[in-house]
Amino acid sequence: MKTKRFGVSMDDRLLGKLDSIVKQKGYPNRSEAIRDLIRSALVEEEWNDAAEEVIGVLVIVFDHHRRELSSRLLSREHDRPGDIMATLHLHLDHTNCLEAKIIRGKAREVRRIADELIAMKGVKFGRLIPATAGKNLR
Ligand code: NI
Numbered sequence: 021m022k023t024k025r026f027g028v029s030m031d032d033r034l035l036g037k038l039d040s041i042v043k044q045k046g047y048p049n050r051s052e053a054i055r056d057l058i059r060s061a062l063v064e065e066e067w068n069d070a071a072e073e074v075i076g077v078l079v080i081v082f083d084h085h086r087r088e089l090s091s092r093l094l095s096r097e098h099d100r101p102g103d104i105m106a107t108l109h110l111h112l113d114h115t116n117c118l119e120a121k122i123i124r125g126k127a128r129e130v131r132r133i134a135d136e137l138i139a140m141k142g143v144k145f146g147r148l149i150p151a152t153a154g155k156n157l158r
Pocket residue numbers: 084109110111112116117118
């Protein structure tokens with residue numbers, strides 16, 4: 021793909037903010053930082069578009085002694101194979117497990133699945149990380 025250069029005007033203060041992002045996050049230059057900011061806005065747009073297919077990563081921490089919870093989580097995945105594509109399971113300690121689940125689908129559906137799992141009794145922590153299937157990113 022052809023790379024084009026363009027000029028951007030902004031006031032000193034905003035440019036200063038950009039430069040501190042560049043420094044803080046270790047970007048090699050302003051251009052790479054600006055590209056990432058644009059990509060991040062594009063991913064956000066995907067999640068606002070009902071028709072767009074997205075990928076999210078749901079992180080949950082739960083008590084595995086709640087037997088019914090582990091089996092409910094599992095049957096949820098067997099009932100609708102495909103929307104939860106993969107699960108990474110970590111035994112944190114005697115009681116707690118952490119799972120990272122990769123969920124693919126329309127944004128609304130991915131959010132619904134994440135909410136459903138987070139709301140289950142025994143799930144102590146849950147957060148959905150909105151990622152992307154990547155087709156709008158270069
Ligand atoms: Ni475990």
